[in-house]
Amino acid sequence: MSLVEVTDLTVGFGSLRAVDGLSFRLEKGAALGLVGESGSGKSTVASALLGLHRGTGADVGGSVRVAGIDVQEAPDAELRRLRGGKAAMVFQDPLSSLDPYYAVGDQIAEVYRVHVKASRRAARARAVEVLDRVGIPDAARRARSRPHEFSGGMRQRALIAMALACEPDLLIADEPTTALDVTVQAQILDLLHTLREETGMGLLLVTHDVGVAAESVDEILVMRHGRAVEHGLVGAVLGAPAQAYTQELLGAVPRVDAPRTASAVTEEVVLEASGLRREFGRGKKAFVAVDDVSLTIHRGETLGIVGESGSGKTTLGRMLVGLLEPTAGEIKPGGGVRPDVQMVFQDPVSSLNPRRSVGESIADPLRAQGERDEGRIRGRVRELLERVGLEAAHYDRYPHEFSGGQRQRVGIARALAADPRVIVCDEPVSALDVTTQAQVVALLAELQRELGLALVFVAHDLAVVRQVSDRVAVMRRGRIVEYGPADEVYESPRDPYTKQLLAAVPALDPEVAAQRRTARRQLTAV
Known part of the structure; x- marks a missing residue:
């Protein structure tokens, strides 16, 4: 008897069919990855394994058996014993x-x-x-x-x-590393692998990140619109995908070994920072977030700033825009929140006012610059909406009516409204699926080419930074530890910290992933 047996599972919410006729098995001690974009139904499947849809009004059909228990028919008391006892779940947001x-x-x-x-x-x-x-x-x-x-x-x-x-016999991990830095992600994935080896438990890993799946599972099941698109051994599926959708997913995954086409960089310096320092607090409790950072940004180039949480990269970005004043150092041109330097934030939900239409949010920079003609304002906003791939008619819609990728496009349109020379992008794609991520990155590159923009791309994802950057600055504990052309930093890193970051990037080849895992174990043991 298999540890998990799912047969013709359907889950509906009113008129929405979230899971549509899905079947799969998971054997004891094995690991299966459910991979797909947001809305593919993978998290709905994970919840169905523990009967979490019971009492929610969801319409659940088909058969689900976990550790010999019929989840659909089991009484509440038996289901409670299953949850946490025979099967346990780790959710995306631990906080x-x-x-x-x-x-x-x-x-x-x-x-x-x-x-x-x-x-x-x-x-x-x-x-x-x-x-x-x-x-x-x-x-x-x-x-x-x-x-x-x-x-x-x-x-x-x-x-x-x-x-x-x-x-438990089964561990269900639902996007367990999505919000984590690359080195911490590698540690969690290594931990899950070790625990599975030592305890013999089965693992169902739910993720939108194909690289995370390659690091962690034996088999992979690719989902789209609630259905299985492709299912097989992870090496076979990722090495030679048979279905167009799987190929599309893999094609959208950024890679550290694939340098991008260089930008049309000029000699014109559009932003220069020297000796930047930023402290929070006073006296003995003062914390130095950025310490003696200097850099120059040229018209048409993308400068990638990479580092883990707490490295100071977001604080640096906010100083470049003028949202934070440096404790010491200088930014040219300086003084206040500058219209020539704008920002695209990490979370498009929290950066847009839910009570105002997206058109009004995009119009804010225009009004701040003194524009009073409502006809011209509305016309310019409609141009910007179309410029970022949305519709002019979307002016009066509200943020909740858009997907995550669409909301990020709204954020880009708002940044463009002030006709900036530099846009600081703070983790602009970290919350997006790989295909949506690729679309936003492509949009930024297109805008950069057409408008001659300089981009500062702040991220903890080294693969994305490699894809977009001409030069890269690696930050650690408030300082830049490595700085240079992207190809040099990635192909011949000098600093041990940069090497550590690159070694933690997930590999799409399971054999390479296993070799890196072994190397990390040996490094930890020393």
């Missing part, structure tokens, strides 16, 4: 999955006590044990910490520890 008011160890202990009739003391000991198992340093002390005291990677490890507490 929202953990209670902010309780210590991490207490939350793990509570899960253990629900499924195993253990004493409080034994449950706390088990919590410390599994936290130590997933690599939380000084686990006994950190078990008393609350979620906000953990980094993103540590919170995800804590969720994995909670899932492991009852020694």
Whole structure:
């Protein structure tokens, strides 16, 4: 009997068919990746394995069996025993999955006590044990910490520890590395691989990142519009995809070994920063976010700024735009939020006012520059909407009526409204699927060519940065540790930190991924 048996699964929400006739099996100790874009139905499938649609009004059909339990027919009590006991789930956002008011160890202990009739003391000991198992340093002390005291990677490890507490047969990981830096992502994927080797548990990995799947699973099932498009061994599917959609997905994946066509860079310097420093706080509690950073940006070029969370790259970007004043150093031209330097933010949802139409948001820079003729304003906004691939008629629509990629196009249109010479893009594609990501990157490149824009592209994704950049600055702890032409930085990195970042980038070839995993293990053991 297979660990997971899904037969002709359908999940509907009113008139929407989210999953449409899906069937697959997962054997004990094996790993299957569900891969697809947002809206493909993969997370809906993951929820169906634990019966999480029960009581939600969803129309679920077909058959789902997990660890011998018929999820559709099982009584509520048996379903509760399945969840966390036989099968456990790790969600995408660990911060929202953990209670902010309780210590991490207490939350793990509570899960253990629900499924195993253990004493409080034994449950706390088990919590410390599994936290130590997933690599939380000084686990006994950190078990008393609350979620906000953990980094993103540590919170995800804590969720994995909670899932492991009852020694489940199946671990369902739903986008477990989406919000993590590349090195932390590699650590989590290595951890999942090691745990599967040591415990024999099965793994169902839900991800939109084909590279993450290549690093982690034996088989891959590609989903689109709720259906299986392609299913097979990961090496076969990724090495020679049979279906056009799979080929499209793979073609959209940015690669660190594929340099882009150089921009039409001129000698004209459009922005220059020298000796930038930014501190937060005062006295002994002062924190230096950016420390002695100097750079120049030329008309028509893209400067990539790459680094992990906390490296100072976003703070640097905000200083270049004028949203933050440097503690020391100089930016030319300087003074305030400059119309010649605009910004595209990471999260297009939070950067757009939900109570105002997108047209009005795009019009803000025009009004800030003194334009008062509403006819000219509306005409210019409609031009910009069409310029970024939207429709002029979208002027009166609100942000919630757009997809993530469309909202990011709105953000780009708003940045263009002020006729800038430089656009600072702060993680502009990190929340997008690979195909949508490729479309936004292509749009930026097209605008750059036509308008002669300079771009500062801030990101933690080294593959995307390689795809778009002429020059690259690698930041760590507020400083630039490597700076030069993109080809040189990627092909012949000098700094050990740059080498570490590149070694952590997911490989699409499972054999290469295995070699890198072995190398990382050896490096950790030294």
